[in-house]
Amino acid sequence: MAQPTHDVVIVGGGPAGMSAALVLGRSRRKVLLIDAGTPRNAVTLHSHGFLTRDGITPKEFRDISIQQLTKYESVSIEQDSVIRIDTEENLYTIHTQSGLSYIGKKVIIATGMKDHLPSIPGLQEVYGKSVFPCPYCDGWEHRDEPLAVFGQGEKVVDFTKLIANWSRDLLVFTNGPMNLSVSDLKELNTHNIGVIDGHIKGILSTNGVLESVILEDGEVFKRSAGFIMNVDATQSSTIPEMLGVPYNHHGGYETDPHGLTCVPGLYVIGDATHAFSGLAGAAGEGYEVGVSINHKLVKEEWNMPG
Ligand SMILES: Cc1cc2nc3c(=O)[nH]c(=O)nc-3n(C[C@H](O)[C@H](O)[C@H](O)COP(=O)(O)OP(=O)(O)OC[C@H]3O[C@@H](n4cnc5c(N)ncnc54)[C@H](O)[C@@H]3O)c2cc1C
Incomplete structure (x- = not known):
């Protein structure tokens, strides 16, 4: 198999995915964040309850997040949609709608949910x-x-x-x-x-x-x-399901407390696992999983030659 292009590929650029990108970028990891640009809360005018950002518009929240991520040169952001992920020998090949492919050592799915009224x-x-x-x-x-x-x-x-x-x-x-x-x-x-x-x-x-x-x-x-009450929410992406990740009782993907699924190296965070994390919860999960992945990579690399 070809060499990895990135340490971590993050699919989904809501608060969960962007927060993971931030902590991984600060950990000097080569990160690719691929986002389709359709966050769940796009319909709303103002978002509330995120300390320091209470009342912010979803667009402003996203713009500030992207602006802060661009400071980290090892983090890149692509507007695209991931359509398939193949896994072989503990590496992941991520295929996008526009025909591009990337290879990551770890993958974070932060694709959120869609509401059906x-x-x-x-x-x-x-x-x-x-x-x-x-x-x-x-x-x-x-x-x-x-x-x-x-x-x-x-x-x-x-x-x-x-x-x-x-x-x-x-x-x-x-x-x-x-x-x-x-x-x-x-x-x-x-x-x-x-x-x-x-x-x-x-x-x-x-x-x-x-x-x-x-x-x-x-x-x-x-x-x-x-x-x-009865907004019928479904997964924005069925990629984890295609890779064999089961659903939990919220209709989210099953993970351990650190976002790791039953597929080694594949993580799910934010609404995609908890159904409704909220902005602060999703950002918190992104931070935690970013730290957890960096710890794993540090251990894996410690005894490697060079
Ligand atoms: C009407 C409404 C109002 C809300 N108001 C608030 C509020 O005031 N305060 C609050 O804390 N929470 C609020 N929420 C909840 C909040 O929006 C979510 O909990 C939060 O956005 C979840 O973050 P996330 O990163 O998991 O997913 P999202 O923010 O939904 O982001 C997921 C991203 O993944 C991308 N994506 C999906 N599939 C793919 C793919 N295949 N390839 C690439 N990218 C993909 C999407 O385009 C999207 O950008 C509200 C929700 C709704 C519906």
């Missing part, structure tokens, strides 16, 4: 702008507002209790059968939370700001923002 007319327009999946990310901005909670089944009860931490003015929209027990329904009603089980005709908004939820029977409920 339920087919409610108007939902796409408000998703990430005034209807969100995560209250820790966007709850504070909508505290005490009249909020919609979208979801059904027993899990929506716990989700609604969580959202009630930010606002008590809640209406739960189940968009069809609520699938709630009598006691769950009573519990929500006791806290003045109504459950609306009519089918949703559409969501009305202006510039992404939710105004009302309209039912098929014509009833209109004014709400200014909302949280959605």
Whole structure:
């Protein structure tokens, strides 16, 4: 097999992949980061909860990250999409959409997840702008507002209790059968939370700001923002699956606590393993796996000639 072109090839340039690139670059590793440029949070206007960067736009976060990485000459970044990885003799050949191939000693998959929204007319327009999946990310901005909670089944009860931490003015929209027990329904009603089980005709908004939820029977409920429970998230990349990595119970790829999969030398970090790491969590995982890989490479190289 040919000689490695890089110590580490990182697939995916969100906070997980870029953070791994930073610590590996600082460890004098030859790193290639390949990114398709479609981060999960691209739909949102502002990101919250990352210390020193609270309220930053996703673009600004990415621009600053790239700018800081360019200082490290052993780190290169390519805009491309990885379509296949072959493994032979503990080396990995990474093939991209544009027909290029690279050989890495270790590979980090940080490709994140993709969200698939339920087919409610108007939902796409408000998703990430005034209807969100995560209250820790966007709850504070909508505290005490009249909020919609979208979801059904027993899990929506716990989700609604969580959202009630930010606002008590809640209406739960189940968009069809609520699938709630009598006691769950009573519990929500006791806290003045109504459950609306009519089918949703559409969501009305202006510039992404939710105004009302309209039912098929014509009833209109004014709400200014909302949280959605059942966003169906799937892997952005099936490459780890193709290499034999099993899924965990979050729908992420199974790894050990340091991001290592069952395939030696192949790591998965960020949303691709935890389903929803958040920016700070993903960056933390990137840092940790970068340190872990550098330790491994140091050990492997210590007794090598030259
Ligand atoms: C609407 C919304 C709002 C959010 N708001 C917040 C918030 O305010 N605060 C917060 O902490 N978190 C927020 N999150 C969560 C946060 O965006 C994710 O947890 C975080 O981005 C995960 O980072 P990651 O690096 O694992 O994946 P991502 O950021 O999704 O990055 C993955 C990267 O991999 C690339 N990629 C995928 N496949 C390939 C391939 N085959 N080849 C090359 N590249 C590939 C993609 O193009 C992408 O750039 C939000 C999420 C959503 C959906």
